[in-house]
Amino acid sequence: xxxxxxxxxxxxxxxxxxxxxxxxxxxxxxxxxxxxxxxxxxxxxxxxxxxxxxxxxxxxxxxxxxxxxxxxxxxxxxxxxxxxxxxxxxxxxxxxxxxxxxxxxxxxxxxxxxxxxxxxxxxxxxxxxxxxxxxxxxxxxxxxxxxxxxxxxxxxxxxxxxxxxxxxxxxxxxxxxxxxxxxxxxxxxxxxxxxxxxxxxxxxxxxxxxxxxxxxxxxxxxxxxxxxxxxxxxxxxxxxxxxxxxxxxxxxxxxxxxxxxxxxxxxxxxxxxxxxxxxxxxxxxxxxxxxxxxxxxxxxxxxxxxxxxxxxxxxxxxxxxxxxxxxxxxxxxxxxxxxxxxxxxxxxxxxxxxxxxxxxxxxxxxxxxxxxxxxx
Amino acid sequence: xxxxxxxxxxxxxxxxxxxxxxxxxxxxxxxxxxxxxxxxxxxxxxxxxxxxxxxxxxxxxxxxxxxxxxxxxxxxxxxxxxxxxxxxxxxxxxxxxxxxxxxxxxxxxxxxxxxxxxxxxxxxxxxxxxxxxxxxxxxxxxxxxxxxxxxxxxxxxxxxxxxxxxxxxxxxxxxxxxxxxxxxxxxxxxxxxxxxxxxxxxxxxxxxxxxxxxxxxxxxxxxxxxxxxxxxxxxxxxxxxxxxxxxxxxxxxxxxxxxxxxxxxxxxxxxxxxxxxxxxxxxxxxxxxxxxxxxxxxxxxx
Ligand SMILES: Nc1ncnc2c1ncn2[C@@H]1O[C@H](COP(=O)(O)OP(=O)(O)O)[C@@H](O)[C@H]1O
Ligand SMILES: [Mg+2]
Numbered sequence: 001x002x003x004x005x006x007x008x009x010x011x012x013x014x015x016x017x018x019x020x021x022x023x024x025x026x027x028x029x030x031x032x033x034x035x036x037x038x039x040x041x042x043x044x045x046x047x048x049x050x051x052x053x054x055x056x057x058x059x060x061x062x063x064x065x066x067x068x069x070x071x072x073x074x075x076x077x078x079x080x081x082x083x084x085x086x087x088x089x090x091x092x093x094x095x096x097x098x099x100x101x102x103x104x105x106x107x108x109x110x111x112x113x114x115x116x117x118x119x120x121x122x123x124x125x126x127x128x129x130x131x132x133x134x135x136x137x138x139x140x141x142x143x144x145x146x147x148x149x150x151x152x153x154x155x156x157x158x159x160x161x162x163x164x165x166x167x168x169x170x171x172x173x174x175x176x177x178x179x180x181x182x183x184x185x186x187x188x189x190x191x192x193x194x195x196x197x198x199x200x201x202x203x204x205x206x207x208x209x210x211x212x213x214x215x216x217x218x219x220x221x222x223x224x225x226x227x228x229x230x231x232x233x234x235x236x237x238x239x240x241x242x243x244x245x246x247x248x249x250x251x252x253x254x255x256x257x258x259x260x261x262x263x264x265x266x267x268x269x270x271x272x273x274x275x276x277x278x279x280x281x282x283x284x285x286x287x288x289x290x291x292x293x294x295x296x297x298x299x300x301x302x303x304x305x306x307x308x309x310x311x312x313x314x315x316x317x318x319x320x321x322x323x324x325x326x327x328x329x330x331x332x333x334x335x336x337x338x339x340x341x342x343x344x345x346x347x348x349x350x351x352x353x354x355x356x357x358x359x360x361x362x363x364x365x366x367x368x369x370x371x372x373x374x375x376x
Numbered sequence: 377x378x379x380x381x382x383x384x385x386x387x388x389x390x391x392x393x394x395x396x397x398x399x400x401x402x403x404x405x406x407x408x409x410x411x412x413x414x415x416x417x418x419x420x421x422x423x424x425x426x427x428x429x430x431x432x433x434x435x436x437x438x439x440x441x442x443x444x445x446x447x448x449x450x451x452x453x454x455x456x457x458x459x460x461x462x463x464x465x466x467x468x469x470x471x472x473x474x475x476x477x478x479x480x481x482x483x484x485x486x487x488x489x490x491x492x493x494x495x496x497x498x499x500x501x502x503x504x505x506x507x508x509x510x511x512x513x514x515x516x517x518x519x520x521x522x523x524x525x526x527x528x529x530x531x532x533x534x535x536x537x538x539x540x541x542x543x544x545x546x547x548x549x550x551x552x553x554x555x556x557x558x559x560x561x562x563x564x565x566x567x568x569x570x571x572x573x574x575x576x577x578x579x580x581x582x583x584x585x586x587x588x589x590x591x592x593x594x595x596x597x598x599x600x601x602x603x604x605x606x607x608x609x610x611x612x613x614x615x616x617x618x619x620x621x622x623x624x625x626x627x628x629x630x631x632x633x634x635x636x637x638x639x640x641x642x643x644x645x646x647x648x649x650x651x652x653x654x655x656x657x658x659x660x661x662x663x664x665x666x667x668x669x670x671x672x673x674x675x676x677x678x
Binding site: 051052053072073074078079080082083084086087088090091099100103105147148151292 | 404573574576577578579580581582583584587591592595596
C-alpha cells in the first residue's frame with residue numbers, strides 16, 4: 001500500500017486567528033517535499049498537525065489512506081525532527097538512537113546492534129558511547145536523524161533542522177540529508193524559510209504565505225514559472241514592472257507599464273484590462289537592445305561577486321532594477337553613472353495579476369485555486 | 377577559589393576569605409563546639425564540673441542504643457522514638473514528593489506562565505502565616521468534632537467521626553503540609569528548565585506517558601528531587617512544633633525526646649548527644665540522597 005500523505009482541506013485556527021487555511025495536497029511516498037515560506041506563515045503548525053501534536057480545526061490528514069484523526073504522535077508512522085533537535089542530553093548517543101526501540105520493548109543487545117547500524121549510516125561509527133554534549137552541531141543533527149530513522153517511520157518530518165548550523169555545514173548537510181533520504185526511501189517533509197535549502201533538496205516545493213499554499217511544484221517550476229506575485233518575489237530576486245494588461249495572445253500578455261509596453265508569458269487567470277505585474281529575473285535581463293522588450297536604466301551601484309556581478313540600476317520599474325552580469329570581460333565598463341540599454345525575451349518574463357496590492361500580497365482566491373489544482 | 381584570587385587580587389581575596397572564616401567560626405563552629413564538648417561529659421552539677429568526677433565518656437551516645445534486643449526485636453523507648461522519627465520523616469518526604477511532582481510538573485510544563493505564577497502565589501500565601509498558627513489550624517480542622525469530620529459526614533463519606541489526631545495521621549498530614557513548598561520549589565525549578573521538545577520528542581518516538589517521565593523528565597529533575605527530599609527530610613526529622621501540636625502520646629518525635637532531656641531531665645550532655653545523633657541521621661540521609669541521585673554538592677547548591 002502506498003504511503004502517500006494527504007492533506008484534505010486542513011485548516012487550523014487559534015482563537016480567531018487562522019494559522020493554516022484550506023490546505024489540499026498530496027505528498028507522494030518516497031518524495032522529498034518542502035514547505036517554504038517566511039517565518040510565521042504556518043509551517044510548523046502544519047508539521048505539528050502531521051505529527052499528531054495538534055488536531056486540525058477542520059479537515060483530515062491521511063497517511064497511506066488511513067485517517068489520522070484522533071491518533072497521537074506515538075500512534076502515527078511519522079517521526080519529527082525538532083527545530084532544536086531535542087536530543088536527550090542525559091542519555092548516550094546510542095541510547096538516544098535506540099530510545100524508540102526501547103519504548104517498543106526491543107531487548108538491549110538488539111537495540112544496541114540497530115543503533116550501531118544507524119551510526120554506520122550516518123558515518124559516526126565511533127560515537128556510540130559519547131555524550132550528546134561532546135558532539136558538534138553537525139553530528140547532533142545526524143544523531144537526531146538516526147534517532148528518528150530507528151523507529152522506521154514512513155514519513156520523516158523536519159522542522160528547519162539546519163537553521164542552527166553555520167553556512168558551510170548547512171550546505172554540507174543539505175546533500176547529506178538528501179543522500180540519507182535516497183538511501184532509506186523514506187518520505188521527507190521538510191520545512192524551511194530558506195529558499196536555497198528548499199530548491200536544492202526537494203523533489204517538490206510548496207510555497208506558503210499567511211497560512212495558505214501559493215504554489216506547489218518542482219523547484220525549477222517554482223523558480224521559472226511563479227504563479228503568484230508572492231512566489232515571484234519570495235523565491236529568488238525579480239524585477240517588477242506593474243501596469244495594466246493591454247492584450248493577451250498565444251499565451252503572451254502585453255502590459256502597459258511606466259517603462260513602456262512590455263510582454264511576457266501570461267500567468268493563470270489573467271485577463272485583458274487586469275492590474276498586473278511583469279516579473280523578470282536579474283539573470284534574464286540582458287545588456288544590449290536586440291530583444292523584444294527594451295528599456296534603459298542608470299547604474300548606481302555594483303556588487304562584484306566573482307564569477308558574476310550584481311548591477312543595481314534606477315529605471316522605470318517598481319523599486320530598483322537588478323541585473324546579473326556574467327564576468328565575461330565587459331564588467332570594467334559597468335561603473336555607477338553609466339546608462340545601460342536592457343532587454344529581455346517575452347519567454348523570460350511572466351505577467352501575473354496583482355488585484356491592487358502589487359507584488360507582495362497573498363494570492364487571490366483564483367490563484368489559490370490554481371495552486372491547489374497543481375497539487376492534486 | 378583561584379577564581380576569587382584572580383578576580384579580586386590577593387589582598388582583597390584574603391580579606392574576604394578571613395571574613396567568612398571568622399563568621400563561620402564564631403556563629404557556626406563555636407556554639408556547636410560547646411555542645412560537642414558537653415555531649416562527651418557525664419551529667420554533673422556546675423560545682424562538680426572540672427572536678428574528680430569529670431571525665432570524657434561516650435555514655436551519652438551509647439545510652440540511646442543500650443538495651444536493643446535484635447533477637448526479640450525489643451527496643452528501649454528513646455530508640456523507638458528515634459526509629460519512628462526516621463520512618464516518619466522518610467514517609468513525609470515520600471508523600472511530599474508524590475504530591476508535589478505532578479503539581480510541579482503541571483505548573484512548570486503544562487500551565488500557561490500567567491496561570492502558573494498565579495497558582496504559585498496561591499501556594500505561597502498560606503506560608504506567610506507563621507508555623508504555629510498554620511499547624512494549629514490543622515489541629516482545629518482535624519479535631520474530633522472539627523470541620524473535616526463534619527464535612528465528610530455531611531457528604532456521606534464516613535458514618536462516624538474519625539479520630540485523626542489519635543495516631544500518627546495528624547503528624548503526617550501536618551508535616552506534609554508544613555514542608556510541601558520545600559519540595560515544590562526545587563522540583564518546580566528543576567522541571568522549569570526542561571525543554572518541552574524533549575517531552576514531545578519522546579512521545580513522538582512512541583513513549584507512553586510513564587516512560588517519558590521515567591526516562592526523560594525524572595532524570596532531568598534529579599537534582600531538584602534530591603534537594604527537595606533533603607530539605608523535607610531534614611525539616612521533618614528536626615521539626616518540633618508539628619509533633620508537639622498534632623501528635624498524640626503514642627507519636628512522640630525525637631526532637632521532643634531531646635527537649636525533655638534538656639529541660640525536663642536537666643541532662644544537657646544527654647540532650648546534646650541525642651541532638652548530634654539526629655544531626656548524624658540527617659547528614660547520613662543527605663549523603664544517601666547524593667549517592668542515589670548521583671548529584672554533587674554543586675548541583676544541590678544550584
Ligand atoms: N499554539 C498557538 N497558539 C496561538 N497561535 C499560534 C500557536 N502556534 C502558532 N501560532 C501562530 O500561528 C502562526 C504560524 O506559526 P508557525 O506555524 O509556528 O509558523 P512558522 O513555523 O511558519 O514560522 C504564527 O503567527 C503563530 O504566532
Ligand atoms: Mg517554525
